[in-house]
Amino acid sequence: MYKNNNNRYHKSQSRKRHLLCNAANDGFCLKQTVADVITVPNNKQNEVPQMSFRTIEWRDDAVIMIDQTRLPMEEIYQRYTDFNAVAEAIKGMVVRGAPAIGVAAAMGVALGAREIIADTQESFFRQLDNVCDVMARTRPTAVNLFWAIERMKQKAQSLKGSPLDTIRAGLKEEAIRIEAEDLAICKNIGKHGADLIPVGATVLTHCNAGGLATAGYGTALGVIRAAHEAGKKIQVFSDETRPWLQGARLTTWELMKDKIPVTLISDNMAGFFMSRGEITCCVVGADRIAANGDTANKIGTFSVAVLAKEHGIPFYVAAPVSTLDLSLSDGSQIPIEERPTTEVTHIRGLPIAPEGVKVRNPSFDVTPAKYITAIITEHGVAKGNYQEELAALAAV
Numbered sequence: 001m002y003k004n005n006n007n008r009y010h011k012s013q014s015r016k017r018h019l020l021c022n023a024a025n026d027g028f029c030l031k032q033t034v035a036d037v038i039t040v041p042n043n044k045q046n047e048v049p050q051m052s053f054r055t056i057e058w059r060d061d062a063v064i065m066i067d068q069t070r071l072p073m074e075e076i077y078q079r080y081t082d083f084n085a086v087a088e089a090i091k092g093m094v095v096r097g098a099p100a101i102g103v104a105a106a107m108g109v110a111l112g113a114r115e116i117i118a119d120t121q122e123s124f125f126r127q128l129d130n131v132c133d134v135m136a137r138t139r140p141t142a143v144n145l146f147w148a149i150e151r152m153k154q155k156a157q158s159l160k161g162s163p164l165d166t167i168r169a170g171l172k173e174e175a176i177r178i179e180a181e182d183l184a185i186c187k188n189i190g191k192h193g194a195d196l197i198p199v200g201a202t203v204l205t206h207c208n209a210g211g212l213a214t215a216g217y218g219t220a221l222g223v224i225r226a227a228h229e230a231g232k233k234i235q236v237f238s239d240e241t242r243p244w245l246q247g248a249r250l251t252t253w254e255l256m257k258d259k260i261p262v263t264l265i266s267d268n269m270a271g272f273f274m275s276r277g278e279i280t281c282c283v284v285g286a287d288r289i290a291a292n293g294d295t296a297n298k299i300g301t302f303s304v305a306v307l308a309k310e311h312g313i314p315f316y317v318a319a320p321v322s323t324l325d326l327s328l329s330d331g332s333q334i335p336i337e338e339r340p341t342t343e344v345t346h347i348r349g350l351p352i353a354p355e356g357v358k359v360r361n362p363s364f365d366v367t368p369a370k371y372i373t374a375i376i377t378e379h380g381v382a383k384g385n386y387q388e389e390l391a392a393l394a395a396v
């Protein structure tokens with residue numbers, strides 16, 4: 001048995017204020033009424049002073065997430081108190097990016113634990129398993145989601161026998177801890193990766209592996225941020241990343257906010273700029289990395305990696321060790337999500353293809369390890385023998 005209640009905060013860029021809206025309607029802010037005014041990037045438990053936006057946070061027993069379906073046109077913060085709605089938000093890309101959906105799933109489990117009405121431990125744990133299953137069915141490729149759910153299950157098990165409110169409080173603390181750790185992890189990825197970026201480099205990135213895809217700072221963009229903070233005077237080329245346009249909408253938005261020089265290109269332009277010597281290196285994120293280094297990331301990453309190899313350009317993957325799936329010997333075993341065909345046939349509701357056309361929409365591809373110059377993690381950099389080096393980094 002669960003309770004349900006969700007709200008939405010709207011930061012109108014023109015009016016510069018935040019509105020609390022009822023999320024039970026169809027999702028268009030114009031129809032919503034002003035119920036409250038808040039300052040959004042503000043969590044006393046875990047300040048993120050250097051980020052000008054907040055991807056996800058636990059506040060006042062609710063999960064607040066920036067709505068990534070609306071960026072860059074509107075900066076809207078959704079408020080969730082129901083785990084089913086968090087699951088829908090993950091599926092619907094309100095929150096996205098492997099580490100960020102891990103944090104969202106953990107917070108969803110913590111919300112679910114609060115919603116459970118149970119007389120016995122058995123009933124509580126049975127219902128908690130159901131909450132975890134709902135979270136696990138959201139998106140199949142990013143292993144961070146399953147890693148975070150497993151961590152929440154282990155936390156609950158460690159508190160088994162305690163009063164249910166103690167277990168609920170423990171789960172909330174664990175979810176907040178996962179978020180805080182993710183930010184620290186991204187900073188360390190940045191530290192390890194920045195050395196690989198030459199002074200004055202033009203760095204190509206694909207999709208969004210930034211603060212929006214994590215608890216803040218980012219993985220690939222964490223490396224770029226750290227190089228920028230070190231004064232290396234770099235610039236970024238951002239692939240638009242069809243069909244969902246994470247590069248055009250999100251990477252450009254967050255880099256421009258941070259005043260890191262960025263140029264938007266369409267996906268089919270990468271080879272042109274590489275052939276002219278205008279790209280120094282590539283840095284991308286990852287959704288799942290197999291034991292041999294094969295890496296699943298946003299669809300189109302593989303093509304960029306092949307082009308980079310052809311032009312002798314280093315191709316780096318930046319990811320936390322929670323993205324490693326050492327149970328898989330190679331990338332052929334990574335499950336690839338296929339998303340709705342309308343993401344390909346439509347842009348913002350407008351059709352761009354004939355009605356009824358046959359469509360495929362795999363959301364990720366796998367880049368074989370041979371195309372990857374190095375994998376940058378928070379524990380260090382693997383280059384060469386991924387089998388051994390990734391296992392060693394995971395064991396730190």
Ligand SMILES: CSC[C@@H](O)[C@@H](O)C(=O)COP(=O)(O)O
Nearest residue numbers: 096097098209213219285286298
């Ligand atoms: C730090 S995020 C790494 C990856 O999750 C990212 O590159 C990516 O592919 C995101 O895909 P998305 O479908 O937007 O969730």
